[in-house]
Amino acid sequence: MKLIDKAAIVGGGVIGAGWIARLIENGIDVKVYDPADDAEHKVEAVLKNSRHAYAKLTSAPRRSEGSISFCVSIAEAVADAELIVESVPERLDIKQAVYAEIEAAAATDAIIASSTSGIMPSDLQAKMEHPERLLVGHPFNPVYLLPLVELVGGEKTASVTIERAGEIYHSLGMHPLHVKKEIEAFIADRLLEAIWRESLWLVKDGIATTRDIDDAVRYGFGLRYAQMGVFDTYRVAGGEAGMRHFMEQFGPCLKWPWTKLMDVPEFTDELVDLIAGQSDEQSGYMNIREMERIRDDNLIAILHGLKGNNWGAGKTLARYEQHLMEAANDPA
Amino acid sequence: MKLIDKAAIVGGGVIGAGWIARLIENGIDVKVYDPADDAEHKVEAVLKNSRHAYAKLTSAPRRSEGSISFCVSIAEAVADAELIVESVPERLDIKQAVYAEIEAAAATDAIIASSTSGIMPSDLQAKMEHPERLLVGHPFNPVYLLPLVELVGGEKTASVTIERAGEIYHSLGMHPLHVKKEIEAFIADRLLEAIWRESLWLVKDGIATTRDIDDAVRYGFGLRYAQMGVFDTYRVAGGEAGMRHFMEQFGPCLKWPWTKLMDVPEFTDELVDLIAGQSDEQSGYMNIREMERIRDDNLIAILHGLKGNNWGAGKTLARYEQHLMEAANDPA
Numbered sequence: 292m293k294l295i296d297k298a299a300i301v302g303g304g305v306i307g308a309g310w311i312a313r314l315i316e317n318g319i320d321v322k323v324y325d326p327a328d329d330a331e332h333k334v335e336a337v338l339k340n341s342r343h344a345y346a347k348l349t350s351a352p353r354r355s356e357g358s359i360s361f362c363v364s365i366a367e368a369v370a371d372a373e374l375i376v377e378s379v380p381e382r383l384d385i386k387q388a389v390y391a392e393i394e395a396a397a398a399t400d401a402i403i404a405s406s407t408s409g410i411m412p413s414d415l416q417a418k419m420e421h422p423e424r425l426l427v428g429h430p431f432n433p434v435y436l437l438p439l440v441e442l443v444g445g446e447k448t449a450s451v452t453i454e455r456a457g458e459i460y461h462s463l464g465m466h467p468l469h470v471k472k473e474i475e476a477f478i479a480d481r482l483l484e485a486i487w488r489e490s491l492w493l494v495k496d497g498i499a500t501t502r503d504i505d506d507a508v509r510y511g512f513g514l515r516y517a518q519m520g521v522f523d524t525y526r527v528a529g530g531e532a533g534m535r536h537f538m539e540q541f542g543p544c545l546k547w548p549w550t551k552l553m554d555v556p557e558f559t560d561e562l563v564d565l566i567a568g569q570s571d572e573q574s575g576y577m578n579i580r581e582m583e584r585i586r587d588d589n590l591i592a593i594l595h596g597l598k599g600n601n602w603g604a605g606k607t608l609a610r611y612e613q614h615l616m617e618a619a620n621d622p623a
Numbered sequence: 624m625k626l627i628d629k630a631a632i633v634g635g636g637v638i639g640a641g642w643i644a645r646l647i648e649n650g651i652d653v654k655v656y657d658p659a660d661d662a663e664h665k666v667e668a669v670l671k672n673s674r675h676a677y678a679k680l681t682s683a684p685r686r687s688e689g690s691i692s693f694c695v696s697i698a699e700a701v702a703d704a705e706l707i708v709e710s711v712p713e714r715l716d717i718k719q720a721v722y723a724e725i726e727a728a729a730a731t732d733a734i735i736a737s738s739t740s741g742i743m744p745s746d747l748q749a750k751m752e753h754p755e756r757l758l759v760g761h762p763f764n765p766v767y768l769l770p771l772v773e774l775v776g777g778e779k780t781a782s783v784t785i786e787r788a789g790e791i792y793h794s795l796g797m798h799p800l801h802v803k804k805e806i807e808a809f810i811a812d813r814l815l816e817a818i819w820r821e822s823l824w825l826v827k828d829g830i831a832t833t834r835d836i837d838d839a840v841r842y843g844f845g846l847r848y849a850q851m852g853v854f855d856t857y858r859v860a861g862g863e864a865g866m867r868h869f870m871e872q873f874g875p876c877l878k879w880p881w882t883k884l885m886d887v888p889e890f891t892d893e894l895v896d897l898i899a900g901q902s903d904e905q906s907g908y909m910n911i912r913e914m915e916r917i918r919d920d921n922l923i924a925i926l927h928g929l930k931g932n933n934w935g936a937g938k939t940l941a942r943y944e945q946h947l948m949e950a951a952n953d954p955a
Binding site for chain 1: 637655662692728758763764769770771773798804805806810814815816817820821822825828829831833835836837838841842843844846847850851852853854855858860861862867871872885895898899901902903906914915918921922925926928929932934935
């Protein structure tokens with residue numbers, strides 16, 4: 292059973308296009324507004340990847356793809372949408388202006404979901420006429436494969452909006468995570484920023500190259516994080532004595548003299564050059580499309596592997612396939 | 624071709640036992656010294672997991688297992704070892720005392736590798752008679768499955784020691800990463816500490832539970848980190864414009880007012896209780912052995928998946944299997 296039939300995407304960059312891919316794969320018709328000249332071309336490039344990926348992702352009967360139409364105005368895109376996804380640049384003033392245009396044309400019960408990765412929903416909805424229907428639905432790239440979507444409501448968001456959005460994301464094969472307290476950058480990006488800061492220092496101080504850091508992640512703890520996250524990993528590391536033992540052992544290390552690394556390194560041209568140069572040396576032999584394909588193929592392989600054990604993201608995939616099977620058996 | 628026949632393990636905890644598992648799987652005879660009464664029992668528990676794991680990991684012809692003998696002294700354990708792995712508690716004085724005992728009995732050309740996750744090798748080797756043969760070889764739990772081992776030399780470490788150790792780890796199916804500049808906690812644990820600090824704040828401030836944080840990792844960026852690490856992920860996120868574009872977009876976000884989260888939260892009993900309690904609620908329905916089995920099965924599934932694409936840790940596994948095939952064809 293589909294929960295919605297029509298959606299609108301405002302902003303067709305990498306994230307907006309990823310949403311389009313996930314929505315049409317689930318048989319939902321999508322109207323898109325993006326003022327850029329090459330928007331259609333860029334969306335097509337993402338859809339080329341996503342179609343390749345979905346064909347490998349599941350052996351369950353897939354739906355017939357929803358339609359895509361590109362519109363000349365926000366009003367045209369959102370007029371009959373049940374779900375409106377905003378993925379425009381990360382500036383509060385731009386987003387607020389977009390919501391004003393959306394509200395002038397959309398149904399009052401349409402859900403408006405911002406893809407922002409950092410701005411608080413209370414700020415986003417501050418000037419809205421019907422702020423109760425706005426929430427943050429923060430996805431992760433590639434949106435058509437990664438299950439996580441962080442749901443964050445603002446002061447004026449109705450709880451029914453969060454619930455309904457969660458059900459919709461769920462039906463799209465995602466894992467909605469309700470962030471119960473508003474905070475800038477939510478949960479995942481807080482952690483990512485912490486790693487990013489530390490990585491910048493390591494490169495800046497010549498301790499490690501970008502390749503060293505990538506290898507330190509993907510041959511080691513990245514393989515754990517794909518399934519267990521931070522706390523379960525340490526729970527296991529604590530052995531029979533568990534989490535309390537681990538914290539007693541590990542906690543004091545936080546007092547080590549690492550204070551310097553907690554500052555933010557200055558974002559100079561030299562630092563940008565250093566990192567961009569090392570990254571070119573590391574991976575410049577591939578173009579971005581090749582890297583995306585490799586990433587997607589690996590994600591699919593990992594999701595399949597985890598599905599075998601019915602754990603983490605594999606469980607999400609198993610649930611999604613079951614949903615597709617039920618839909619195929621009951622086309623009404 | 625085996626590069627060594629005999630190794631010694633000093634300290635048989637989770638890490639030492641993981642090393643034992645990896646060494647005997649590769650046909651190397653291991654002598655173990657650990658003063659704890661239940662050391663043998665604990666090592667056996669790890670070997671039960673590792674044997675289960677190795678049987679699933681590879682379809683290449685496995686070697687006959689090396690032998691294990693538990694010794695009553697460090698001297699007995701290290702006397703004829705070519706590689707001596709130290710995995711004792713993380714205190715400099717304890718480790719230095721252990722090296723003195725090792726040096727009194729070991730061959731002068733034996734490699735001494737510390738499993739320390741944070742202490743600088745120059746400090747470790749400061750009082751040694753033959754410091755040139757000591758290096759840090761920092762592995763990741765579970766040592767018998769995760770490929771990463773960080774190699775760090777101190778001021779007095781001979782470059783031939785690093786090279787030789789790298790070759791040995793390589794032959795054991797690992798991915799040796801040479802950290803070229805000494806720094807406390809090396810590379811991976813720096814990143815892990817950054818995440819850990821941020822996670823503690825999120826729990827302490829009631830933004831997220833341990834389960835929320837684990838889910839934010841394993842349904843999202845953890846699936847990326849299992850294959851691409853920090854910089855390649857962002858290179859792709861930058862789209863055609865690549866790394867420079869990404870940094871120009873993303874860099875300024877580091878100036879957001881997150882300073883508070885860069886402090887270290889105070890490690891109070893309340894914080895330990897809060898986290899241990901949430902962790903129990905999240906995963907207390909499984910015992911640690913069950914969790915280890917799930918973790919290992921997932922790691923194997925991920926490694927298999929990545930092997931299909933010959934990328935990251937999958938490449939390490941493919942290389943290891945090739946090594947096993949060659950050994951089987953040339954038993955001399």
